[in-house]
Amino acid sequence: MMGSIKVSNKVILSNVLKECQLEEASEAFASSRAGIKGGKTGKLPPVQGQKEEDGTGVGGVGALLPGPGSATDATSFPGSPSAVTSQAMHDRQRAERVEAQRQLLRKKHEEEFENVQREVKRRLEAKKVRRDAEFGMMMAEILSGMRDDGTGFVQSMRALVESADKREARRRKSVHASWQKDVFDYIQNQVEKKLQRITRNGLKDRHRMIYGKFLKAIKERTAIFRDIVAKDIYDPFESHQYIIRYSTKGVKDPTLSAVARRIQELQQLGVKATMPPAHTRYTLDPTKWSGPVIQSSAIGHMNADDGSVINVSKGNPLRYKSLIRPLLDHYKISPPDKYRPQKRMFAIRRGHVARPRGIRIINDMER
Numbered sequence: 001m002m003g004s005i006k007v008s009n010k011v012i013l014s015n016v017l018k019e020c021q022l023e024e025a026s027e028a029f030a031s032s033r034a035g036i037k038g039g040k041t042g043k044l045p046p047v048q049g050q051k052e053e054d055g056t057g058v059g060g061v062g063a064l065l066p067g068p069g070s071a072t073d074a075t076s077f078p079g080s081p082s083a084v085t086s087q088a089m090h091d092r093q094r095a096e097r098v099e100a101q102r103q104l105l106r107k108k109h110e111e112e113f114e115n116v117q118r119e120v121k122r123r124l125e126a127k128k129v130r131r132d133a134e135f136g137m138m139m140a141e142i143l144s145g146m147r148d149d150g151t152g153f154v155q156s157m158r159a160l161v162e163s164a165d166k167r168e169a170r171r172r173k174s175v176h177a178s179w180q181k182d183v184f185d186y187i188q189n190q191v192e193k194k195l196q197r198i199t200r201n202g203l204k205d206r207h208r209m210i211y212g213k214f215l216k217a218i219k220e221r222t223a224i225f226r227d228i229v230a231k232d233i234y235d236p237f238e239s240h241q242y243i244i245r246y247s248t249k250g251v252k253d254p255t256l257s258a259v260a261r262r263i264q265e266l267q268q269l270g271v272k273a274t275m276p277p278a279h280t281r282y283t284l285d286p287t288k289w290s291g292p293v294i295q296s297s298a299i300g301h302m303n304a305d306d307g308s309v310i311n312v313s314k315g316n317p318l319r320y321k322s323l324i325r326p327l328l329d330h331y332k333i334s335p336p337d338k339y340r341p342q343k344r345m346f347a348i349r350r351g352h353v354a355r356p357r358g359i360r361i362i363n364d365m366e367r
Contacts, residue, residue, distance in 0.1 A: 175254050175255065178254040179253065179254050179255060182251065182252050182253070182254065183251055183252075183253055183254075186251055187246050187248070187251075190246040190247065191244055191246055194244050194246075195244070206239075206242065210238065210239050213234065213238070214234075214236075217233065217234035220233075221233070221234075224236065256275070259275065259276075260275070263275060
């Protein structure tokens with residue numbers, strides 16, 4: 001609104017200046033034209049007893065001389081003193097008229113500006129009143145909607161939320177039913193088929209066979225270590241071949257429908273895309289369980305306390321010593337007959353295997 005007021009002020013001032021310039025130009029043109037006309041015509045008033053049209057005769061020569069009241073009086077010449085005084089008076093009057101017009105236009109402009117200001121103030125006050133009224137109506141609607149009478153917007157929002165919850169529950173139920181059929185039942189059927197091939201007596205015989213191999217290895221050797229695997233002597237992980245395995249090829253998991261849809265779209269565009277691999281639990285190979293090996297890997301401590309990188313080939317070897325005393329990481333064990341063979345043979349005759357004892361037995365075997 002203020003921008004429009006400034007523009008209107010500039011327009012009014014420009015119009016005033018144009019009117020003043022036009023008036024001055026018209027007055028100057030009229031005065032100059034009047035002077036030129038009086039000087040060029042030289043028309044004299046008629047003498048007594050002579051006609052106006054007669055340019056000859058007795059009074060012809062005298063008529064050419066200027067007389068009092070004639071058009072060729074001294075006041076009609078621009079250079080005469082009386083003409084200068086007349087022109088100055090005329091200029092002063094013209095300046096007074098221009099100033100009066102300017103004052104009138106200035107006053108008119110001030111009145112218009114005051115009217116615009118009053119209109120702007122009135123509109124701002126009306127806008128404020130209207131905004132306050134709208135806010136009051138909105139607050140009244142909110143307060144009325146908070147009433148638990150079933151007619152306010154709170155009730156409608158409650159119904160909307162309940163509808164969304166029911167829709168989400170139906171969706172989850174549908175997804176679970178699809179997962180139960182396409183994923184769980186598919187895997188469970190494979191497991192049940194393999195379990196049906198195993199009998200109770202066969203399972204007991206397998207356990208006795210595996211435990212017998214363990215006892216035989218214990219009798220032949222002083223101890224069995226978890227981080228040393230000698231398959232030609234004893235393999236503690238032999239029982240893993242009997243683990244029940246199942247296939248997930250062709251399984252359509254409904255919980256991954258968004259990912260599968262994205263991969264299908266990429267494949268239609270000619271982009272090679274596959275399902276990301278499943279995140280399974282990482283297991284460390286038993287051959288890497290020894291102290292120096294695991295500490296120099298990503299599973300162990302790759303950095304020392306001061307932040308420096310651990311280098312197994314350099315530095316103090318005592319830092320990487322095993323906590324087992326004495327060190328048995330290299331599997332150099334004396335024959336078992338040197339560890340009190342009389343007690344060992346007595347234990348075998350009694351029908352059970354005694355725990356081996358000796359100076360090179362690890363601490364946890366004593367527990």
